[in-house]
Amino acid sequence: MPTEPALKHKEYDNLPRSVVVMESRWQAGMSTGWHSHPKAQLLYATEGVMVVHTETGSWVIPPNRALWVATGLRHTVSMSGDVWMRTAYIETGQVPALPQASCAINVSPLLRELLVEAVRLSPTEAPEGRDARLLALLIDEIRDSATMPLHLYLPMPSDARLRSICDGLVAQPSEAASVAQWAASIHVAERTLHRLFAQETGMTFAQWREQARLLHALRRIAKGDKVIDIAIDCGYASPSAFTAMFRRHFGITPSGFYQ
Known part of the structure; x- marks a missing residue:
């Protein structure tokens, strides 16, 4: 309601x-x-x-x-x-x-x-x-x-199996399971998972996960959280790795994004 x-x-x-x-x-x-x-x-x-x-x-x-x-x-x-x-x-x-x-x-x-x-x-x-x-x-x-x-382009798939994966990644962006592990969790082959992601979202699994992590990161940055905490929460081993990904997408560092 x-x-x-x-x-x-x-x-x-x-x-x-x-x-x-x-x-x-x-x-x-x-x-x-x-x-x-x-x-x-x-x-x-x-x-x-x-x-x-x-x-x-x-x-x-x-x-x-x-x-x-x-x-x-x-x-x-x-x-x-x-x-x-x-x-x-x-x-x-x-x-x-x-x-x-x-x-x-x-x-x-x-x-x-x-x-x-x-x-x-x-x-x-x-x-x-x-x-x-x-x-x-x-x-x-x-x-x-x-x-x-x-x-951020983040289309949600209509396929219930993919939707369960996407919901899990949005809820826990630090989740580091491989494509093979995610495919096994919904009882399909890895190649099938790649094909379904392309059909349903127009993106690869890796691209979709990165977009989901960026969306989570932007929420945290907007609230004023520290970059090191955001990097860990998004599944990156170091702030520098997270910053490199962020700069590649937006052309600016996380600390300067909302200034």
Whole structure:
């Protein structure tokens, strides 16, 4: 069943305003459940970390980033820590030159304050004067914000046997069992496991496991955990090995990723 905060957005989905901003509070571990919106959405948390899943990938969004969610995209948001969320719903047909695809963006101090202030505006009355200028500046800041490489492609297989493996790797990313061991656990040949992973996810087993570890690492980094602890938790023998993998994927070290 949807949680009470998750129901709040339905009041905003069909408002006639082209831009409207709401706030909601979520406790650690809560989730919105799968849903979509008839408008584009900017998700931003002034506190806590959001993990946003879609059917093809995931984003980890700390308080200095926001996620632009394209119109109609099915997604679910999980809360890492208590989250104070600000959400802008934007009718892109009336507000041109905004992103067409979902993406993470940098949140400047100005954009942060605009989102916080916009929550106080009436969701039903047409904005005039200062309110109209505030929303216009909010849109300008979204347009000018730099996009960030936070997206991880992590498709979940529909095959129940593979799903059990993937669920296990997500729950325990340090798990170091070989492909042969995983294949034996679901009673198939190693070659069959490789073939099934390619068919179901478009990735090799090794690629999928690395993506799962990266997603786990981004959650930990966003919470401020130490790189050495994250490396061990992700199954790497040393922080340098983990950092090399992380840099290969994102082009930056873990310690500098969210700065």
